[in-house]
Amino acid sequence: MIRRSSKWGVLILLVVGLACLQLGCGLVSRITPAASPPTVSPQPATDPTARPTPKPAASGVIIPALPGPGSAGQEAALLPDARQDLAGLAGIPSYTMAVDIDYAAGAFRGASRVSYTNQETVPLESLYFRLLPNAGKSYGGGSLEVTQVKVGGQPAGTRLSLSDTVLEVALAQPLEAGRTTLVEMAFSGEVPLDFGGESNPDGYGIYNLSQGVLALSGWYPILAVYDANGWNLDPVSAMGDSVYSDMAFYSVDVMASSDLVLATSGVLVEESGERRRFVSGPSRDFFMIMSPDFQVSSLDVGGVRLSSYSLPGHAGAGEVALAAAAGSLEVYNHRFGAYPYTELDIVEAPMRNASGVEYPGVFLVGSDLYTDPDQLSFTITTAHEVAHQWWYNLVGNDVFAEPWLDESLATYSSNIYLQETYGEDAYQGYASYWLDRVERLRADGEDDVVTRPLAYFESLENPAVYSAVTYNKGALFLKSLREEIGDQAFFAALQAYYAGHKYRITRTDDLLEAFETAAGRQLDDLYDEWLYSAHE
Ligand SMILES: [Zn+2]
Numbered sequence: 356m357i358r359r360s361s362k363w364g365v366l367i368l369l370v371v372g373l374a375c376l377q378l379g380c381g382l383v384s385r386i387t388p389a390a391s392p393p394t395v396s397p398q399p400a401t402d403p404t405a406r407p408t409p410k411p412a413a414s415g416v417i418i419p420a421l422p423g424p425g426s427a428g429q430e431a432a433l434l435p436d437a438r439q440d441l442a443g444l445a446g447i448p449s450y451t452m453a454v455d456i457d458y459a460a461g462a463f464r465g466a467s468r469v470s471y472t473n474q475e476t477v478p479l480e481s482l483y484f485r486l487l488p489n490a491g492k493s494y495g496g497g498s499l500e501v502t503q504v505k506v507g508g509q510p511a512g513t514r515l516s517l518s519d520t521v522l523e524v525a526l527a528q529p530l531e532a533g534r535t536t537l538v539e540m541a542f543s544g545e546v547p548l549d550f551g552g553e554s555n556p557d558g559y560g561i562y563n564l565s566q567g568v569l570a571l572s573g574w575y576p577i578l579a580v581y582d583a584n585g586w587n588l589d590p591v592s593a594m595g596d597s598v599y600s601d602m603a604f605y606s607v608d609v610m611a612s613s614d615l616v617l618a619t620s621g622v623l624v625e626e627s628g629e630r631r632r633f634v635s636g637p638s639r640d641f642f643m644i645m646s647p648d649f650q651v652s653s654l655d656v657g658g659v660r661l662s663s664y665s666l667p668g669h670a671g672a673g674e675v676a677l678a679a680a681a682g683s684l685e686v687y688n689h690r691f692g693a694y695p696y697t698e699l700d701i702v703e704a705p706m707r708n709a710s711g712v713e714y715p716g717v718f719l720v721g722s723d724l725y726t727d728p729d730q731l732s733f734t735i736t737t738a739h740e741v742a743h744q745w746w747y748n749l750v751g752n753d754v755f756a757e758p759w760l761d762e763s764l765a766t767y768s769s770n771i772y773l774q775e776t777y778g779e780d781a782y783q784g785y786a787s788y789w790l791d792r793v794e795r796l797r798a799d800g801e802d803d804v805v806t807r808p809l810a811y812f813e814s815l816e817n818p819a820v821y822s823a824v825t826y827n828k829g830a831l832f833l834k835s836l837r838e839e840i841g842d843q844a845f846f847a848a849l850q851a852y853y854a855g856h857k858y859r860i861t862r863t864d865d866l867l868e869a870f871e872t873a874a875g876r877q878l879d880d881l882y883d884e885w886l887y888s889a890h891e
Pocket residue numbers: 356357739743761762765
């Protein structure tokens with residue numbers, strides 16, 4: 356995502372002169388008023404086993420017999436060259452879901468059937484799902500309630516914790532490594548209207564009904580990630596990204612009024628009356644957003660259908676976003692490795708505290724930016740969110756523990772797009788803005804270690820340190836690294852990192868090792884200087 360702050364104003368002043376020629380002087384140096392920083396109330400990390408809230412599964416809700424292709428049929432979301440990847444992904448979870456959406460009420464009822472294979476080396480006694488909208492924070496003031504849970508066809512014991520954002524589903528017997536179980540759930544949710552009003556300063560607008568746009572982030576119970584540290588059950592933050600998840604297959608039936616235009620992860624494969632069916636291919640999440648007012652413009656880029664969804668009066672801006680996304684896609688395909696999906700959607704959405712947010716196969720750009728599409732920040736936001744398809748979705752990372760991994764790569768990638776599209780001056784101009792922010796941090800005694808977790812940055816008094824360190828200093832590290840090892844090794848490393856970790860979750864060391872391997876030498880001094888030190 357990109358956090359909204361006054362930074363764009365500074366950026367525009369720095370880059371406007373440099374990029375003006377290339378962009379046809381459409382840039383305007385008007386500074387968008389800065390959004391006031393959100394109130395951040397650090398939430399204490401709570402051990403979900405420490406204060407359980409017993410909640411018996413409600414009875415009386417019938418989970419419908421869902422049509423379920425499982426992993427079959429998922430190839431529709433992938434380009435022909437990428438379909439061979441499916442063979443290596445047979446063990447990832449598979450979600451088959453149906454959801455009935457009451458658009459006018461901002462509410463929905465759904466059911467899911469999750470096929471889960473234990474890919475760990477130890478038996479699992481429970482499975483953990485996240486009910487993220489209950490956190491408030493970046494989700495705003497809505498809710499997601501699970502009303503029934505069955506495992507293997509039998510009612511299962513459940514336990515809610517961490518402000519009802521963690522749902523533990525007990526398994527009758529431990530699930531041995533390599534074995535598969537089936538979890539069925541019925542659930543319902545309500546989204547806030549207009550961000551929940553003035554009393555609710557949190558919320559990006561990702562779970563929200565505003566200006567006719569219904570955004571549904573985190574609308575279903577999503578499996579938590581199990582890794583070397585066990586189940587990851589981080590509290591949702593009011594800053595940064597808010598979902599950490601594994602690759603899974605999704606097949607989703609959406610029942611919604613047929614006048615609604617939907618943008619979703621994955622692709623539409625079937626339509627019948629008010630029912631639309633989507634499949635995602637391997638995907639870290641399934642996001643959807645809808646409005647009767649969306650105007651859609653599409654473009655084919657090497658077999659990928661790019662679609663831009665904009666609101667009335669913003670068709671021109673929608674075209675600018677489409678062009679920036681198309682250009683970014685081409686540059687990243689060439690520099691990092693091929694985008695494997697058949698679609699990518701760019702969607703205008705009313706947002707707050709964020710300029711853009713990424714999801715698999717779809718991303719949001721804030722409506723405010725559409726009012727002045729000639730600002731370079733509009734293009735940069737678009738290019739940044741496109742880059743997250745590589746860094747976050749395809750190559751995943753723990754966005755709570757190591758937010759710098761995807762954010763610095765997405766930030767630096769957007770500047771690679773500027774460099775290759777608008778020239779060296781645009782590249783150096785954007786990098787000067789990063790340096791300016793980092794130098795101001797240092798002057799204020801607020802420089803920090805890049806690799807710190809989100810919770811650390813959230814605990815700081817100044818919320819701007821997070822983006823300055825994680826995005827800007829992290830991107831400067833990559834720029835400096837590229838100058839040190841040269842273009843050939845730098846891009847060889849990114850290509851190896853992408854190819855070697857596609858569909859997986861990486862750690863900082865995976866990226867750093869890729870650079871050392873490509874360079875053929877240790878880079879410890881550079882890593883210490885940029886990633887692990889703070890300077891005055
Ligand atoms: Zn981002």
